[in-house]
Amino acid sequence: MTSLSIAEAAEQTGLTAHTLRYYERDGLMLRSVERASSGHRRYTDDDLRWIQMVTRLRATGMPIRDVRRYAALVRDGDGNEAERLDLLLAHREVVEQQLAEVTSHLRAIDHKIALYEHKVAPAP
Amino acid sequence: MTSLSIAEAAEQTGLTAHTLRYYERDGLMLRSVERASSGHRRYTDDDLRWIQMVTRLRATGMPIRDVRRYAALVRDGDGNEAERLDLLLAHREVVEQQLAEVTSHLRAIDHKIALYEHKVAPAP
């Protein structure tokens, strides 16, 4: 429906125009973004939805090269859903492990914070 | 009590010897690590405890430069506990925000996973 300039797409997605071009160059998009007659990129709703998925994968720490693999699978179309599922499941495992680790370290830091709060508190 | 070689300290802390030297060079340690007569580093229990704290801060995403600031405060000794507390509280806020973000993105990815699991499942 709507079709956005790169600046608008950047605003919508929270990425920079630089990053949007970089993602496209690096094979993270499902296909080349359409162009206006001027040569300027025109982002469709589908593009934005895909970028949102990429953003989710990146925000959870998936490396660019794995996002590229996932994009390649989706690009290849039906028939490799099991492979995509495997990739996402493996990623989920990594993220959950990471969340657990960070949470546990954070608890230890909280303990340290409690000590300082006690120290800094006005004397009784 | 015990005093460990850099290789042993690396094993204990889960860091590499390279990283241990790098942390020391970069001002992340509370003081220069002691040396044997050979010039080899000797890590004390206190060193290991401090490295554990550094590891926790790093594992929760604190940049090296902030760890250095924190180390400088601790090195300066008593009197700046409020400042250390501020630093840790600010860090905790960032980490919690980050955890929330990752968790929410992960939920969205889980939704995608559910779709694929449905697709991949044997036909009814």
Next chain:
DNA sequence: TCTTGACTTGGAGCGCACTCCAAGTCGGAG
């Protein structure tokens, strides 16, 4: 004494994910 292996140093190199630059093109307003 010679060799081995674990260490030392300053400094270079690397991988990642952007981020920016220079020079050029295009469409529209004045």
Next chain:
DNA sequence: CTCCGACTTGGAGTGCGCTCCAAGTCAAGA
């Protein structure tokens, strides 16, 4: 027609956090 601003490209540069290299030292064992 001229100017402006938003875009285009290939390629270089940046910041971070390590990671490694080359050359040297030292202590202990054969």
